[in-house]
Amino acid sequence: MIPIWLIVAVVILLVIVILTKSMNHIYFLAWIRQNFFYFFVIGILLFVSYSFFVIYATNNLDLGSYEGFARAANVYFVWLRNVFSNMAKVTGYVISQDWTNATAG
Numbered sequence: 240m241i242p243i244w245l246i247v248a249v250v251i252l253l254v255i256v257i258l259t260k261s262m263n264h265i266y267f268l269a270w271i272r273q274n275f276f277y278f279f280v281i282g283i284l285l286f287v288s289y290s291f292f293v294i295y296a297t298n299n300l301d302l303g304s305y306e307g308f309a310r311a312a313n314v315y316f317v318w319l320r321n322v323f324s325n326m327a328k329v330t331g332y333v334i335s336q337d338w339t340n341a342t343a344g
Contacts, residue, residue, distance in 0.1 A: 291315055 271278065294300070294315050301307030 290318070294318055 291311075295302070295311060298311075298314055300311040300314065302311055
């Protein structure tokens with residue numbers, strides 16, 4: 240038979256471990272919330288740089304001249320407008336759906 244003091248010690252140890260782990264998560268989430276603006280800006284910059292690189296590589300754009308840069312900017316902003324337009328269409332479609340459970344009732 241397992242002694243009761245061993246069970247109590249294990250339970251107390253588990254409670255301490257869970258509390259310390261959750262405190263680390265709470266501090267981490269508070270740190271993210273405190274620095275959310277920086278994460279948001281870095282995310283936007285990563286999205287813009289990666290998407291511009293993909294557009295540049297796909298369309299063989301020339302960034303060495305003003306005309307090439309203007310064409311690259313035009314292609315990028317047309318692509319970006321289409322992305323937001325498609326997001327709006329998908330969001331509108333999702334909102335207009337009947338999300339009630341048809342099998343309940």
